[in-house]
Amino acid sequence: MPEPIQRCILIVEDEQAIADTLIYALRTEGFVTEHCLLGRDGLAALGRGGFALLILDVGLPDMNGFDLCREIRRESEIPVIFLTARSAEIDRIVGLEIGADDYVVKPFSPREVAARVRTILRRVHVPSVALSDAKSDQAPAPTSDPGFRIDDDAQCIYFQGQVLALTRYEYLLLKTLIEAPRRIFSREQLMQRVWVAPDHSLERTVDTHIKTLRAKLKAVDPASDPIVTHRGIGYGLRGRR
Structure with a gap:
């Protein structure tokens, strides 16, 4: 067996x-x-x-x-x-x-x-x-709903109706921001929520993943910048207008 x-x-x-x-x-x-x-x-x-x-x-x-x-x-x-x-x-x-x-x-x-x-x-x-x-599985058909949609079963996130090609940590990081859109997270809080061994990781890792997330979001909608940097504090998600 x-x-x-x-x-x-x-x-x-x-x-x-x-x-x-x-x-x-x-x-x-x-x-x-x-x-x-x-x-x-x-x-x-x-x-x-x-x-x-x-x-x-x-x-x-x-x-x-x-x-x-x-x-x-x-x-x-x-x-x-x-x-x-x-x-x-x-x-x-x-x-x-x-x-x-x-x-x-x-x-x-x-x-x-x-x-x-x-x-x-x-x-x-x-x-x-x-x-x-590893990449052969097809994602479910994208929705026409604007903004973000999280598919917990498939562990993927849609933005403006398109599925985002995210790494595991990018997915968990963006999911954390989406689920608390008006909250500002410090880098330490994001490390604790997202990373497997945060005590052995570095806060600069958060900045790197935020940078790659922004690039992937702009690839879908160049005019959009939903992730907000609060200097000296951390990151949050821009509220919908």
Whole structure:
């Protein structure tokens, strides 16, 4: 009987000793693991589908983990936890801004990583599909209703009758603003509401996602700018006239 996909974790790490400690910790928590030493092998494994989360080393011998994550994010929203020896803030910012869900600096506690995996999987449900099939599902027909419409079942948002191509965090961020249109959220409040591990994330990540959201909204309606920046405070949604 095949394992439930929500229990299958892919580890892409070139140091066997580190991978072994992670495999042991995750299996102790009831997860099933697959391990790849190289980025290209990890990409091939993801292409077959069947994984709920990816643990990815940044310093792989055949490719940079950041570049691999960017390639994955073109087609998949699978949760990603970076492992790295780089502790500089700029590296954490880059990792989070290209779509990572968490960022763990070596040396680390394998049990802590397993706990972070559980936290992410409790809050994030991502259908596990092959990369080539990740965008094949068709969204429901758009509505002619102006403004925003949230489809909770499909986890998508329509703007001016068009479905928006949003990442998971863009969806959750915009949904938070839409559901409280007259409220101003600080960056910290948005981090707490949207991000899986806000204590390990950076508030600059909110600014980056707001920027990409605005670009996607303007692509639908160039004259519209519904997200308002309240300088020194945070962000809110412009009320309808």
